[in-house]
Amino acid sequence: MKTSTKAKTRKSISKRFRITKTGKVMRRAVGQDHLLAKQTGHKRRRLRKMVEMSESEAKKIKKLLAI
Numbered sequence: 001m002k003t004s005t006k007a008k009t010r011k012s013i014s015k016r017f018r019i020t021k022t023g024k025v026m027r028r029a030v031g032q033d034h035l036l037a038k039q040t041g042h043k044r045r046r047l048r049k050m051v052e053m054s055e056s057e058a059k060k061i062k063k064l065l066a067i
Contacts, residue, residue, distance in 0.1 A: 007066040017061050018050065025058035026050040 032047040
């Protein structure tokens with residue numbers, strides 16, 4: 001008799017992405033690791049916010065998160 005196992009959550013993925021109550025997948029904005037001195041303060045503040053992922057990529061992330 002074969003028993004089905006639950007999908008395991010990828011822990012590295014769960015630390016990088018957040019799921020909203022409505023089911024959107026949010027990720028960190030790109031471009032904030034280095035070379036920040038040349039960017040304006042407005043851009044640096046804007047980059048701190050989370051960004052919504054595209055629907056096709058969000059589908060893949062949800063699968064890895066076992067959602």
